[in-house]
Amino acid sequence: MDREAKERELAKLQDAVRELEIELGQVPVGQESQSGIWPPPRYYAPYHVLAGCVLGMLAACTSLLFNVVGSVLIGQYPLQLIRVYLTFPMAGQALHVEGGLLLALGCCLYLATGMVLGIPIHVILTRWFGVAPLAVRFAAATGLGLALWLINFYGILSWLQPLLFGGSWIVEQTPWWVAALTHLVFAWTIWLLQPLGVFIPYHQPVGGRA
Numbered sequence: 681m682d683r684e685a686k687e688r689e690l691a692k693l694q695d696a697v698r699e700l701e702i703e704l705g706q707v708p709v710g711q712e713s714q715s716g717i718w719p720p721p722r723y724y725a726p727y728h729v730l731a732g733c734v735l736g737m738l739a740a741c742t743s744l745l746f747n748v749v750g751s752v753l754i755g756q757y758p759l760q761l762i763r764v765y766l767t768f769p770m771a772g773q774a775l776h777v778e779g780g781l782l783l784a785l786g787c788c789l790y791l792a793t794g795m796v797l798g799i800p801i802h803v804i805l806t807r808w809f810g811v812a813p814l815a816v817r818f819a820a821a822t823g824l825g826l827a828l829w830l831i832n833f834y835g836i837l838s839w840l841q842p843l844l845f846g847g848s849w850i851v852e853q854t855p856w857w858v859a860a861l862t863h864l865v866f867a868w869t870i871w872l873l874q875p876l877g878v879f880i881p882y883h884q885p886v887g888g889r890a
Contacts, residue, residue, distance in 0.1 A: 684875060688811050691879070695722060724879050728803050731877035732870075736798015739869035740791045746865045750858070761862070762786040767849035768841060775849065794866065797828060801870050802877055817871060825867030829860050 699722070747761040757763065766774035766786045777783060801824050809820045833851055842848045 723807055727879050728806055729799055732799035732802030733795040735802050735870045735873050735877050736794045737791050739798055739866045740794020742869040743862050743866040759783050764850055764853045765790055771845040772847060798870055801867055821867045821871035825864040829863035833859055
């Protein structure tokens with residue numbers, strides 16, 4: 681068992697001890713933090729939401745770089761993905777944007793979207809697959825990436841963009857395999873960066889000052 685697995689197992693045992701303390705009435709339910717118990721006795725959701733934002737932004741950078749390299753290799757405009765992405769607010773005219781502030785804004789919006797979408801993937805991977813074997817976590821990340829692609833493209837954008845802007849540029853201009861790989865790279869990056877999002881509670885050293 682490696683160090684990371686041992687730390688997760690220790691955190692799990694600590695959570696079990698604190699839950700038993702609550703059940704025995706030593707700590708009122710809902711007042712764990714006010715009573716000074718650290719680390720939190722249950723899944724520390726606020727931390728993992730924040731971690732999901734950070735990992736989602738990094739994963740968005742990776743998926744964007746993947747698309748830039750792919751576009752250059754096949755002779756497309758490097759930021760073609762951002763052009764297509766900008767058709768949601770700008771409709772078809774976004775496909776003719778050559779550069780400047782609009783593409784920079786599009787990149788920022790892409791990263792912000794990655795921050796939002798990173799939250800559910802990170803939370804699911806840590807909440808239900810935190811101590812699962814490596815292969816199981818990889819399979820879970822793959823499934824989440826594909827599910828995200830299907831929901832985004834065919835569950836939302838396929839009808840929402842035509843409804844709001846009169847065209848379905850994102851779905852039509854993006855080959856299905858490119859869209860699927862983009863979402864997979866996004867999910868796989870979060871999976872690879874999971875060690876950076878592990879909650880490791882701070883413990884005051886013995887004899888140290890607060």
